Amino acid sequence: MTRRRFSKLLVANRGEIAVRVIRACREMGIASVAVFSEADRAALHVRLADEALAVGPAPARESYLRIDRVLEAAKASGAEAIHPGYGFLAENASFARSCEEAGIVFIGPRSETIALLGEKTSARREALLAGLPVVPGTLEKIADEALLVSEAEKIGYPVMLKAAAGGGGKGLRLVATPGALLGALARARSEAQGAFGDDSVYLEKAIVGARHIEIQVLADAHGHAVHLFERECSIQRRHQKLIEESPSPFVTEELRERLGALALALVRRVSYVNAGTLEFLVDAERRAYFLEMNTRLQVEHPVTEMVTGLDLVKLQIRIAEGEELPLRQADLAQRGHAIECRVYAEDPDQGFLPSPGRITALRTPGGPGVRDDSGVYDGFEVPTHYDPLVSKLVVWAGSRTDAIARMRRAVAEYKLLGIRTTLPFFERVLRHPAFEAGDFDTSFVGTLLAEAPASFAPVDVAIAAAAISRFEERRRSRARGVAPAASGWRAAARREAHTARIGTRG
Amino acid sequence: MIFDASVSGRSVRVEVRGADGRYSLRLDGQPLEVWVTSAGPGFTSLLIGAKSHELGLERLPQGYRVVFPGSSVTVELAPAGRGSAMAGRHAHGPARLTAPMPGRIVRVLASAGADVVAGQGLVVIEAMKMENELKAPRAGRLQEMPVREGQAVEAGALLAVIGSGD
Numbered sequence: 001m002t003r004r005r006f007s008k009l010l011v012a013n014r015g016e017i018a019v020r021v022i023r024a025c026r027e028m029g030i031a032s033v034a035v036f037s038e039a040d041r042a043a044l045h046v047r048l049a050d051e052a053l054a055v056g057p058a059p060a061r062e063s064y065l066r067i068d069r070v071l072e073a074a075k076a077s078g079a080e081a082i083h084p085g086y087g088f089l090a091e092n093a094s095f096a097r098s099c100e101e102a103g104i105v106f107i108g109p110r111s112e113t114i115a116l117l118g119e120k121t122s123a124r125r126e127a128l129l130a131g132l133p134v135v136p137g138t139l140e141k142i143a144d145e146a147l148l149v150s151e152a153e154k155i156g157y158p159v160m161l162k163a164a165a166g167g168g169g170k171g172l173r174l175v176a177t178p179g180a181l182l183g184a185l186a187r188a189r190s191e192a193q194g195a196f197g198d199d200s201v202y203l204e205k206a207i208v209g210a211r212h213i214e215i216q217v218l219a220d221a222h223g224h225a226v227h228l229f230e231r232e233c234s235i236q237r238r239h240q241k242l243i244e245e246s247p248s249p250f251v252t253e254e255l256r257e258r259l260g261a262l263a264l265a266l267v268r269r270v271s272y273v274n275a276g277t278l279e280f281l282v283d284a285e286r287r288a289y290f291l292e293m294n295t296r297l298q299v300e301h302p303v304t305e306m307v308t309g310l311d312l313v314k315l316q317i318r319i320a321e322g323e324e325l326p327l328r329q330a331d332l333a334q335r336g337h338a339i340e341c342r343v344y345a346e347d348p349d350q351g352f353l354p355s356p357g358r359i360t361a362l363r364t365p366g367g368p369g370v371r372d373d374s375g376v377y378d379g380f381e382v383p384t385h386y387d388p389l390v391s392k393l394v395v396w397a398g399s400r401t402d403a404i405a406r407m408r409r410a411v412a413e414y415k416l417l418g419i420r421t422t423l424p425f426f427e428r429v430l431r432h433p434a435f436e437a438g439d440f441d442t443s444f445v446g447t448l449l450a451e452a453p454a455s456f457a458p459v460d461v462a463i464a465a466a467a468i469s470r471f472e473e474r475r476r477s478r479a480r481g482v483a484p485a486a487s488g489w490r491a492a493a494r495r496e497a498h499t500a501r502i503g504t505r506g
Numbered sequence: 507m508i509f510d511a512s513v514s515g516r517s518v519r520v521e522v523r524g525a526d527g528r529y530s531l532r533l534d535g536q537p538l539e540v541w542v543t544s545a546g547p548g549f550t551s552l553l554i555g556a557k558s559h560e561l562g563l564e565r566l567p568q569g570y571r572v573v574f575p576g577s578s579v580t581v582e583l584a585p586a587g588r589g590s591a592m593a594g595r596h597a598h599g600p601a602r603l604t605a606p607m608p609g610r611i612v613r614v615l616a617s618a619g620a621d622v623v624a625g626q627g628l629v630v631i632e633a634m635k636m637e638n639e640l641k642a643p644r645a646g647r648l649q650e651m652p653v654r655e656g657q658a659v660e661a662g663a664l665l666a667v668i669g670s671g672d
Binding site: 195350351355363385386387411415427428459460462463466471 | 507509511513518520522529531533538540542546547548549550554559560561562563564569570572573574575576577578579581583606607608609612630632633634635636637638661
């Protein structure tokens with residue numbers, strides 16, 4: 001493998017991850033090229049990049065997912081490499097192959113590795129051959145409904161329906177009883193088709209009461225591979241991760257070493273190159289089952305960066321340039337504790353319904369040990385077409401207890417008006433005794449949402465603030481000679497169209 | 507100036523006097539001295555005694571959403587004597603299901619004329635890459651179901667009207 005230095009790099013993504021890669025480029029002296037859809041002309045990644053090229057209309061399949069247009073943009077700009085971020089084309093083997101054929105370096109593993117590990121049934125086969133334990137299930141995707149029903153019976157309920165091309169909780173359904181199987185199948189297929197352009201699914205036994213723990217790996221093209229320890233991702237809702245941390249409060253030194261060794265066994269078997277993550281389910285007896293390998297940078301990579309002191313995006317770029325890994329396993333250690341909260345444009349009071357719209361005011365937290373990887377700004381309109389991730393709030397501290405206290409402080413400082421976000425939900429999690437004790441599994445969020453939320457808001461202060469505002473509003477409108485009729489107060493209601501609620505309350 | 511304020515069903519009579527950031531309030535007769543200053547667009551800083559509060563204020567048709575760290579409170583306000591700030595909220599008549607966000611209708615799960623139960627799924631709407639099932643706010647007969655599968659809808663678009671069913 002020849003060593004080279006990139007002078008210009010195209011970022012085939014949007015939102016916070018595009019911003020993250022552009023920042024790495026800026027620090028490395030590499031010119032960055034953004035691509036954007038018609039809905040994203042004003043997006044932060046376009047503003048921060050050195051160059052930016054339009055690649056099509058708002059729907060992702062007509063812009064960010066168009067391999068031909070992204071490659072054209074790379075050629076037109078003279079970019080030597082493409083960083084795909086996560087989602088969109090990041091695990092698309094034909095995109096990686098098209099890059100290879102066009103002589104543009106795809107920052108990730110080889111296209112055949114992506115194909116092998118990205119298709120989940122072949123990934124399970126490779127994992128078994130590498131000696132990794134896997135969750136019992138069908139090794140092949142199943143098209144025939146009758147076969148699916150009989151396989152589900154064989155595996156035993158509850159079962160998990162999974163999109164073969166899946167990730168990020170899309171096309172994933174937990175099925176508790178035989179009667180619910182076909183309905184869940186229709187939804188899983190339709191979501192998988194929309195998200196990945198492939199509606200094939202397979203079955204796995206659902207491991208109840210398990211933890212979701214993943215191992216970050218890095219491998220260069222010279223045969224060196226290391227693991228960067230674990231991330232705990234059990235705080236998730238419908239398989240969408242909400243909070244991640246490293247180290248996991250559940251992982252013992254013995255389990256950490258065991259998972260790391262399993263991860264590297266698969267990395268070596270497939271001669272993996274660049275950054276990747278192996279996801280495991282770990283049950284209460286600390287039995288680990290390999291779930292899948294994500295052949296890309298993860299959303300939650302910052303928690304690993306905080307505890308290892310490494311910059312994963314820069315290392316990805318250096319590996320793609322043909323560099324050797326600058327460190328070996330013995331050089332690595334987890335230091336302190338890091339937590340990430342994913343701030344989504346979703347309303348936790350309305351069952352996490354999407355809440356796109358304009359951000360009318362924004363204050364982000366600062367101070368010691370706080371990092372905000374954001375893709376938005378004050379005045380930005382969060383579009384409806386893409387993932388609702390607004391920002392990733394990350395903290396680091398010397399211990400888990402201190403990191404939780406710091407995250408609570410940072411969440412309290414984080415103020416965002418105009419749209420609803422998951423921030424109030426994090427306040428609830430971070431105060432929960434089970435979370436503080438590290439005593440939780442993937443069912444935690446469901447259990448928490450079933451509990452009545454304790455309100456910590458000072459209601460009298462809220463009433464005072466609202467009454468004074470209304471008082472001043474009426475006085476100002478009188479001073480302007482506007483009749484303070486009730487209808488006059490409603491002028492502001494135009495701006496509130498996006499706060500429409502489902503039906504009547506009652 | 508006197509208002510009837512309402513927070514999640516609890517009603518409070520509020521009296522406000524003062525100017526230029528200094529206000530004397532009575533909440534159900536209890537006095538409260540408040541020193542207010544703007545803390546940038548959308549944000550307000552309150553000193554109540556020496557206690558400092560920074561909060562966000564979002565205007566709603568009936569009042570404000572007051573945003574605290576980690577939680578928010580919706581305060582509805584009406585001039586005193588015009589009845590409860592909650593008036594009109596429990597009006598009888600048909601219940602309307604509207605789209606909470608812009609999106610695309612991927613499935614219609616019931617049709618006009620059908621009797622539905624509270625919490626029954628009526629339509630599935632896709633937004634931000636996720637499918638969301640919208641449920642009947644109450645039991646009754648579906649009077650209108652004006653959407654089709656595949657249709658794009660704006661926030662606030664009417665999706666269903668449920669009659670009382672009697």
